[in-house]
Amino acid sequence: MGQNFQAKGWRKERSSDSLPEVFSSINIPKNAGFWRKLLAFTGPGLMVAVGYMDPGNWATDIAGGAQFGYTLLSVVLISNLFAIVLQHLSLKLGIVAERDLAQACKDHFGPKTNFVLWIFCEIAIAACDLAEVIGSAIALNLLFGLPLTWGVVVTIVDVLLILFLQAKGFRVIESIVAGLIVVILGCFAYEIILSKPDIFPILAGLVPQKEVVTNPAMLYIGIGILGATVMPHNLYLHSSIVQTRNYERTAAGKKEAIKFATLDSSISLFLAFFINAAILIVAAATFHTTGNQDIADIHDAHEMLTPLLGTTFASIVFAVALLASGQNSTLTGTLAGQIVMEGFLNIRLKPWLRRLITRSIAVIPALIVTIIYGEKGTTDLLVFSQVILSMQLSFAVVPLVMFTGSKLKMGEFANKLWLKITVWIIAFIIILLNLFLLAETIF
Incomplete structure (x- = not known):
């Protein structure tokens, strides 16, 4: 086995490293024990997990819990298991092929297909x-009672903050993300204790029920949960940021890197599962059981928490967790945008310019809707954004499954037969559900 293991199935040499400013910048101790190595690899998984607990998830989880109690917990669990498998493929592609998913697509497909994939990715x-x-x-x-319109404008400021942090090194960003995740976890642990849910219905909710598929309203929210859970841009992000680790670029070094990166990713995604399940459980225990099944958005949930749980603190904690979740997802969205643009088009923009473009694309429709329709409009827009994400998912999943299953591209690291079958089933389920969701949305 050559010193610098590289599978031969790629058409051309990479034009550059993925995220070159932080590529291979975090040292992995050579002769350290298991825990020190795991700690060195920990970080990318948390960055990815953030996308699985963003404000879009809140909207679908609250609606699911309020309307159907604990029944949709099984969908949260299944979505999370799908996510764990797909993120494993994503990190494996990054480590073995030494290119992110966008670079891999650019190498494999023709210019027209790549342009379409890039557009879809930017929309997502x-x-x-x-x-x-x-x-x-x-x-x-x-x-703070800040009007929504001003709130939308204020979110432009975090562009500058993120750029400042990015200059301090990748570990700093990972630490901030981890800190905000701890805040969200703490907030929901508190909410669960306050809402006193029944254990047995929760356990029953983790078992898939037939009515999830037979009840159209339940299926719609179920697909929304799936769309809000498995994020297309996360597959691009993960394949890039695992390469920030300075592991040995040999067959043995890559094998070890895949092992530790998968542990980091799976543990982080179980944290995300706990948070998503907690949002749904709090909504079910607080709203569904008290006859408030029509609670479908974040505003309603916030207003009802205080009278139903008997403490103002419940609502404050809820809002703090939401703010932490929004800020966290902003960090990773910026990076994903940079990876996708550089990978597909080989265009290198200054990070502040790239960030400003992405944020403007999001802020302008949010501002227009907030000004014209107010609170109600923002909730609809939030749910709609999850539907768009769901639609785009297939365009990221199918290439990922193709590349990691290819013996030519991945050599000895290609997916084993059982994994190939599993991931194609997952891809097929995702495509099928998205076609259903599209038909529902249009008609």
């Missing part, structure tokens, strides 16, 4: 950014 990132903008604006409104 803009939709995701839209959810962050609205989520943060709602949180600022709930905490």
Whole structure:
């Protein structure tokens, strides 16, 4: 096995490293024990997990819990298992092929296909950014009474903050993300204790029920949960940021990197599962059981928490968690935008310019809708952004499954037969559900 293992199935040499400013910048201790190595690899998984608990998830989880109690917990669990498998493929592609998903697509497909994939990806990132903008604006409104329009404008400021942090090194960004995740976790642990849910219905909710498929209203929200959980831009993001680790670029080094990166990713995504499940459980225990099944958005949920749980603190904690979630997702959305543009088009914009373009695409529709339709409009826009994300998912999943299953491109690291079958089933389910969702949305 050559010193610098590289599978031969790629048509051309990479034009550059993925995220060159932080590529291979974080050291992995050579002869350290298991825990020190795991700690060195920990970070990218948390960055990816953030996308699985963004404000878009809140809207679908609250609606699901309020309307149907604990029944849709099984959908949250299944979505999360799908996510764990797909993120494993994503990090494996990055480590083995030493290119991110966008660079891999650019190598494999023709210019026209790549242009279409790039456009779809940009739409997904803009939709995701839209959810962050609205989520943060709602949180600022709930905490400080700031009008939604001003809240949307304020979210432009975080552009400067993120650029400042990016200059401090990648570990700093990872630490901030981890800190905000701890805040969200703490907030929801508190909410669960307050809402006193029944354990047995929760356990029953984790088992898939037939009515999830037979009840159209339940299926619609179920697909929304799936769309809000498995994020297309996260597959691009993960394949890039695992390469920030300075592991040995040999077959043995890559094998070890895949092992630790998968552990980091899976543990982080279980944290995301806990947070999503917690949002749904709090909504079910607080609203569904008290006859408030029509609670479908973040504003209603915030207003009802205080009278139903008997403490103002419940609403404040809820809004703090929402703000943390919006800010966290903003960080990773920026990076994903940079990876996609550089990978597909080889265009290198200054990070501040790239960030400004992405944020403007999200802020302008959010501002227009907020000014014209107010609170109700922002909720509809939030749900709509999740539907767009769901639609785009297939265009990221199918190439990823193709590349990682190819012996030519991945050599000895290609997916084993059982994994190939599993991931094609997952891809097929995602495509089928999205076609159903599209038909529902249009008709």
